[in-house]
Amino acid sequence: MTTANSLFTKHQVLLEQACSAVQDRGHWLPYQEIPSGKFYGDSAKQEGEKAYLARLNSHFSLKGSPVTGQAGVEVSPYSGALNITYDQYDASELVSTAKAALPQWRDAGAAMRVGVCMEILERLNQRSFEIGNATMHTTGQGFAMAFQAGGPHAQDRGLEAVATAWMAMSSVPENSHWNKPQGKHDPLIMSKRYHIVPRGVALVVACSTFPTWNTYPGLFASLVTGNPVIIKPHSQSVLPVAITVEVAQAVLAEYGFDPCLVMMAAEGHEVGIAQALALHPDVKVIDYTGGNNFGDWLSDNARQARIYKEQAGVNTVLIDSLKTLKRSAQNLAFALSLYSGQMCTTPQAVLIPKSGIKTDEGDMTFDQVADYLCNAIKKFLSDPERAAGVLGSIPNPATVARLESACSLGRVRLVSETHPVPGYDEAVYRTPLLLEVDGSDPAWQQEQFGPISFLVAVESTEQGFELISDAIARKGAITFAVYSTDEAVLDRAERVAIEQGVALSCNLDSGIFVNQAAAFSDFHATGNNPAANAALTDMAFVAGRFAVVQSRRHV
Amino acid sequence: MTTANSLFTKHQVLLEQACSAVQDRGHWLPYQEIPSGKFYGDSAKQEGEKAYLARLNSHFSLKGSPVTGQAGVEVSPYSGALNITYDQYDASELVSTAKAALPQWRDAGAAMRVGVCMEILERLNQRSFEIGNATMHTTGQGFAMAFQAGGPHAQDRGLEAVATAWMAMSSVPENSHWNKPQGKHDPLIMSKRYHIVPRGVALVVACSTFPTWNTYPGLFASLVTGNPVIIKPHSQSVLPVAITVEVAQAVLAEYGFDPCLVMMAAEGHEVGIAQALALHPDVKVIDYTGGNNFGDWLSDNARQARIYKEQAGVNTVLIDSLKTLKRSAQNLAFALSLYSGQMCTTPQAVLIPKSGIKTDEGDMTFDQVADYLCNAIKKFLSDPERAAGVLGSIPNPATVARLESACSLGRVRLVSETHPVPGYDEAVYRTPLLLEVDGSDPAWQQEQFGPISFLVAVESTEQGFELISDAIARKGAITFAVYSTDEAVLDRAERVAIEQGVALSCNLDSGIFVNQAAAFSDFHATGNNPAANAALTDMAFVAGRFAVVQSRRHV
Numbered sequence A, B: 001m002t003t004a005n006s007l008f009t010k011h012q013v014l015l016e017q018a019c020s021a022v023q024d025r026g027h028w029l030p031y032q033e034i035p036s037g038k039f040y041g042d043s044a045k046q047e048g049e050k051a052y053l054a055r056l057n058s059h060f061s062l063k064g065s066p067v068t069g070q071a072g073v074e075v076s077p078y079s080g081a082l083n084i085t086y087d088q089y090d091a092s093e094l095v096s097t098a099k100a101a102l103p104q105w106r107d108a109g110a111a112m113r114v115g116v117c118m119e120i121l122e123r124l125n126q127r128s129f130e131i132g133n134a135t136m137h138t139t140g141q142g143f144a145m146a147f148q149a150g151g152p153h154a155q156d157r158g159l160e161a162v163a164t165a166w167m168a169m170s171s172v173p174e175n176s177h178w179n180k181p182q183g184k185h186d187p188l189i190m191s192k193r194y195h196i197v198p199r200g201v202a203l204v205v206a207c208s209t210f211p212t213w214n215t216y217p218g219l220f221a222s223l224v225t226g227n228p229v230i231i232k233p234h235s236q237s238v239l240p241v242a243i244t245v246e247v248a249q250a251v252l253a254e255y256g257f258d259p260c261l262v263m264m265a266a267e268g269h270e271v272g273i274a275q276a277l278a279l280h281p282d283v284k285v286i287d288y289t290g291g292n293n294f295g296d297w298l299s300d301n302a303r304q305a306r307i308y309k310e311q312a313g314v315n316t317v318l319i320d321s322l323k324t325l326k327r328s329a330q331n332l333a334f335a336l337s338l339y340s341g342q343m344c345t346t347p348q349a350v351l352i353p354k355s356g357i358k359t360d361e362g363d364m365t366f367d368q369v370a371d372y373l374c375n376a377i378k379k380f381l382s383d384p385e386r387a388a389g390v391l392g393s394i395p396n397p398a399t400v401a402r403l404e405s406a407c408s409l410g411r412v413r414l415v416s417e418t419h420p421v422p423g424y425d426e427a428v429y430r431t432p433l434l435l436e437v438d439g440s441d442p443a444w445q446q447e448q449f450g451p452i453s454f455l456v457a458v459e460s461t462e463q464g465f466e467l468i469s470d471a472i473a474r475k476g477a478i479t480f481a482v483y484s485t486d487e488a489v490l491d492r493a494e495r496v497a498i499e500q501g502v503a504l505s506c507n508l509d510s511g512i513f514v515n516q517a518a519a520f521s522d523f524h525a526t527g528n529n530p531a532a533n534a535a536l537t538d539m540a541f542v543a544g545r546f547a548v549v550q551s552r553r554h555v
Helices: A004-024 A044-055 A091-107 A110-126 A128-139 A143-150 A152-170 A216-224 A239-254 A273-279 A292-301 A325-341 A366-380 A384-391 A397-409 A461-475 A487-500 A539-543 B004-024 B044-055 B091-107 B110-126 B128-139 B143-150 B152-170 B216-224 B239-254 B273-279 B292-301 B325-341 B366-380 B384-391 B397-409 B461-475 B487-500 B539-543
Strands: A058-060 A067-071 A084-089 A175-182 A185-198 A201-205 A229-232 A262-264 A283-289 A306-310 A316-319 A349-353 A411-414 A418-421 A424-430 A433-438 A452-458 A479-483 A503-506 A546-554 B058-060 B067-071 B084-089 B175-182 B185-198 B201-205 B229-232 B262-264 B283-289 B306-310 B316-319 B349-353 B357-359 B362-364 B411-414 B418-421 B424-430 B433-438 B452-458 B479-483 B503-506 B546-554
Touching (some): A004 A152, A058 A239, A084 A091, A084 A239, A091 A201, A091 A229, A091 A262, A110 A152, A143 A384, A152 A539, A201 A273, A216 A239, A216 A283, A229 A239, A239 A262, A273 A292, A283 A292, A325 A366, A325 A384, A325 A452, A349 A366, A349 A461, A366 A452, A384 A418, A452 A461, A461 A487, A479 A487, A487 A503, A546 B487, B044 B128, B058 B239, B084 B091, B091 B262, B091 B273, B110 B239, B128 B143, B128 B239, B152 B539, B201 B216, B201 B273, B216 B229, B216 B539, B239 B262, B273 B283, B292 B306, B316 B461, B325 B366, B366 B384, B366 B411, B397 B433, B461 B487
Parallel strands (some): A201 A229, A229 A262, A283 A306, B058 B084, B229 B262, B316 B349, B316 B479, B479 B503
Antiparallel strands (some): A067 A084, A175 A185, A418 A424, B067 B084, B185 B546, B411 B433, B418 B424
């Protein structure tokens, strides 16, 4: 039997690969991303679906502080209310329970914590089909995406955080021998010890659209550095978090640790638990993904905590010229459609010079480019199975309302259509709305969360760069894509990316899309513009979560 | 001639030694700490003093934005007013000038910046005697201490920051080759680039007591990661900073960089430049050492910046039992005397059980221990030359006033005496005041900056731990020393240290003192209690000063 002591050894090879990967940043996938029986076992798909269905219409119980109530308001856009209830807790009791679990976890040491965290990730990986179903029905993502983003790709990000934190922690020795020569006298010799000590209790405030992908980096970065973690899920996307916490608690208990090192603070329509947790003096680390209202509130009020947050932004594409018109348009069609534009990496605005552009199929006017792109989207989404799989179904009525009222924001170039999702009688998918506006129009420079995109007419490529720079500086962005056959333009784009702290993708026209960020290779956000104050996953994301406390004595 | 490109190579061996040292944390000294001609050249001492004297009664000119005025109010406690004036600038102009210098420095790359920073440190090292004199006459430290703390030991901390930052930056590759297999199809291949990008303009708000030691970590951590740095010196301790900036500007210019990458914002008695700089939206990183008033103000107001700060604290010593009474008392006598208690690491309170303690010279009552310690201090300071060298001369009238009024805070066990400094007619040194109070007395639990210490009578060793834990949690601390012959008590102390985030020293009775922290081996502060939110120099101190911006394209 594997003991807690041997968990590190069990996972050591994978850990070393992960540490190499984060430094090499080539392609590396620790967890299989294809939802296939070949990798997950022949019955995995059926068992995962069955496990998901067994969750419905029941109570989901987790370890925590004394229960004060129950809540559960999740509605699948595909199949209606999940009717799952979750326990609720008092914020102060949760923090006390977490704090009580801290010393044993801290004193277990970095290597043991790494072993336990990697065991949790391995178990989560085995549950990928169940988590995929849970993610699909809470976020509205198509199953293929829900499996990948909710399962292996989220696990990748978790392991990336563990590996980066291990590099930071293991750069500090456990002890040292300090020997200072004193000329003719005996040397001064001291024995020193260095302890990795967590900041305190950590809080992760999860989002509705990526309840695991955006949660695992903070969860594992905090946990592996010794901080007990309380996850406050979005009320619409609790189940993927609950399964995650269940797995974490089971592994912790199995290896002799307090399962309450990872707890969940669910709530229903009424809000308040996130605020109460965030303001607790013992909560020292907060990870947050979501809108600016709560993010700004956190920065203004949760002053005792180190905050790692990702908020709204305006991602842009600038088309200067195209060397592969057709493939580039197909690539953008996918990028604008994927998950109905609800990714924090989805481009919101495509800037095109009014005077038209050069392409491999000849010169094109602005109107021709706009039409070509709209047609590419229409064609890409003409097959309902594919359209539903790519677009998913929007669970949030506010997003639907935003889409419905967005027509007034510009000249409609592509109408958003509503169609039934094949196989789900009650569900619909909505195709992207494309609006034409002028570069000076403020509409495109404000996040319009959902399948709403702008074709922006600019005076020139240079004006496009200026407008994009200004929008990012004011509103933030995580991605920026440029299309040009001119190296000087690509260099200019690189400079904008550096100045504004945004990830640049150049001339994407194959199987990579601007909204995709691969763990171990792509950094997600930079912390250098208003969209985020941290990056997944760089050294700054992990290093502030622990302190080093030393002692010394003469030998 | 060494070019900018070859500076990295020039310093590479030392850099590699420094990177090993910060990970091994054994004894390592890159810069000679003994003020001897043997290391610095036979004429170094005379030349350094001459260079210092040549600064007096003149204007000290540095590169900066347009000059708006002049100020200079430094007074040597040894020899009176320095009569040096420094240029003053408009805060907004300074930031604009710094910002304009940023792109070239950022684009030079991490290796070149490391080379330039190490060249600056090498040149500073050559100026150690001049800086030592400047430090002595501004801080009031005795020369030996001023040389060490102001010169080589400050340079050590600067190099430690450079090495730690280099480790963080060099863990990110400059580019990667991302090759993802696609089964039977051609692989997806992307070429990616990763840029180390600074946060913006950095500000260092220096303190009066250690104008270089507490400044170099932030200065070099920010500079080497690409941020231009503006140093706002304390009005009493400008000269050591000015010499530092002069050296940095000379090296930067010599290697083709804008000298305004490092600038100084001096002020006189009127205040305001630090606030104006701290609130500037382009100032993204702030390092601060000093009192809580300005530190709290920074946290409340400079919300656009990442703040690394060290504030007030209450350092303690707990005596449970002594295995070497005499040597332990001598050690504490030095620790309490050094620089008149004006170190952020000086113990303020010595807690002793009321029931007395066991020692190698027999059982002793509280009173006997108190008397023994007072006598050890008296004896240690009985030689005026030695006393003046160790104590220095207090330049700050507020500290003198605090000392003079402190007698009312407890029962006086050792009177503070005032004596002339040998060789300086106008100067005096002041011996430490020791007050006896009860454990419950709030007086010892509040920083009393200066040569004011408390002998605190506690019910038991355990109560001592509890009082110390409580004081650290509320007021912060950087150091904690314990004396005990009982391993269980030392273990208990280790636990207090871990819980409260304070560095522990056990049974110091030889040539190491609790207030000394050796670069490359000892971390200074932890960030886990109110005395500081950062540590010199761990990964968290450097990693947040830069972002990684990436770009990618198909191959």
